[in-house]
Amino acid sequence: MATGTRQATLPFISPPRHLPPEGHVPELQRALLSWFAEHMRPLPWRRRYAPYEVWISEMMLQQTQMERGVAYFERWMERFPDLSVLAAAEEDEVLKMWEGLGYYNRARNVLAAARLVVSRHGGVFPSGIEDIRALPGIGPYTAAAIASIAFGAPVPCIDANVERVLSRIFDIDTPLRQSPGAERVKELASAVLPKDRAREHNQAMMELGALVCRKSPQCSGCPVADFCVARHLGVAADRPVALPKTPRTPIVIATGVLRQGDAVYVQRREEGDVWGGLWEFPGGVLEPGETPEDGLVREYREETGFTVSITRKGGVIVHAYTTYRVTMHWFVVHLPVQGTPPPPSLTAASEWRWATLEELQSLPLPSPHRKLADSLFGVSGAGS
Template sequence: MNGNIFTKDLLAWYDHHARALPWRLERSPYRTWISEVMAQQTQIDRVIGYFEHWMDQFPNIESVAKAHEEQILKAWEGLGYYSRARNIQKAAAVIIQEYGGDFPQTPEDIRSLPGVGEYTAGAIASIAFRLPVPAIDANVLRVFSRLLDIEISVSDKAAKDEIAKQVCQILPEARPGTFNQALMELGALVCSKRPLCENCPVSDHCVALKNKTVDKRPVLSPKKKSIQIEMATGVLLSAGKVLIQKRKPDDIWPGLWEFPGGGIESGESPEEALVREYMEEVELDIIPHEKIGVIKYSYTRYRVTMHCYLCKLTDTAPVTPVFNEASEGAFVLPDELDGFAFPSGHRRLLESMREDVRYSSLFSFSV
């Protein structure tokens, strides 16, 4: 590959085709950092709204460090992988305490911040500080697996090392951040899952195109088998309020709120599972009296089918819950629910109730 011509072709294309994304309009280490973390595992179209809302709420590092964790999680609600949001807050505290509020400026110092990996450190260092370091994400791996016609899985260290070596060799000193963004943009817009080779500005440099192996690249590792889970979840209504509880710090989705419920055991109906789970989790005797619906969602390898019910207390049940499986909990008014951050399955349950005429008189949601 002729690095100079490749870089010239790529940058010329990027200068004309780069999307006007909000974090590109005004560059700063903080904005670059937040946008890069948000964009991991998330479609850019979705990130835009979250980013703008985040910047309105937390315009600088200090405001992130000072925020209550609930505010941070609420601003992140729906993006998933909530540890990313928690790490941003931890890193903001480190920047305040150890760097006097100024973003660290070397790739090593940036990399040492909580939650900042090699890719994110490279992106911040090259884009915000113009340092000549690579930023290799899944887009760049895919593009280079084709450009170099790499025959082994891009998850293999050998493939990653080869790609990093190539990127470092051609990274231009003058515009490293723009070059890194151009590679990612090429992967997002042209050399995507279904590549548009006829529109590609670097097709002359592409070995897979020459070898007619584009549809075989990148070589991927075999996917891990997904695991199916059946859950039952109950929205308990009592005296016009709804019971919610907060997940424990060592739980999956720590700090997020949910409706009680849990896994359906072998031989149980969803209703039986819900009665058992309510007794185990909050020591309340409930009746699942109306099926709201079924919500399906995924996280990591898990494919969850969640059976959702409207519940009421039995006539003899105590009304004060004991939170055995949560750090705290409360009965809240339905129109207060939007003030809490829920995992995506429970958020979708709320949204499905909001749209369901059966519950419109119960819930006066505000989006």
């Protein structure tokens, strides 16, 4: 366990006049809030803190960089400016607007939650944390974020940024993903929360973690440096204490592009997994010892009933997710039949179609298939 080595106080660090931080909570809160008032980023959902906008921003920003999240948020608000417009939308269009953010269950949950708010709450986003938590796709962090940021509820928000900041200010020297570190973070997050300023305080903690108390901490510009035990002890870079990392699981798949004139064959995946409801080129995971070519022909036959022949290899696309890494071998294939191919016999899809370039651009595709489509049609430099 890498807990770091405690060092003697360095000579350039100011005397610990605000240590231990437990004895200086009001000063710490003031320092943090005044820094936030001056340095907060002008994010679009901070203009008016509308519950719908706060909710969408929180859903989009999970596992997404801020700049990218803002671009998606702006585009989303143009198409779905309020909850009733979203609730009336088709799932296909919602998935398309989400395309590229990944974790498509979040998009499905957003649509289901919008419809539930309309049917259960008359279209008004609920303000009670229990009602918010009861909506699809909303866990404890998101419920606390919406309740405090949109409605000012006096509840702490604990995300990875907040964990990092607290683990350093209070020098938590055990991993935060298990006892007793997890309980300590919760205790401290509540202890430092000014109940009447939850909206600003929670955002300030997250903003501090995002901008200053980053993985590599920028202590010289930190508004709470005088309160920070880990900085004082010279162990900030060793906090939070990490659990050993689990490596990403490699997944190798083969995919085939079957053309007919200007169109390509695509099918809509059945619901039930993370790519459920999205459109894709047929193919799948290779079996042990199988070559990509053999796996592709087998998968094509199993999924569509087509016995395809390989025209040429297109390339390899690699896409990394949080817990797994997809390597996709793709091929151009043809059917050894004259004229229009017969309809497929679907076993893994709910719909199929011959899609032109324009149609393909408007369909929701998983990221590796989108890279393939872009590469195929030269829309971007992605790919092969």
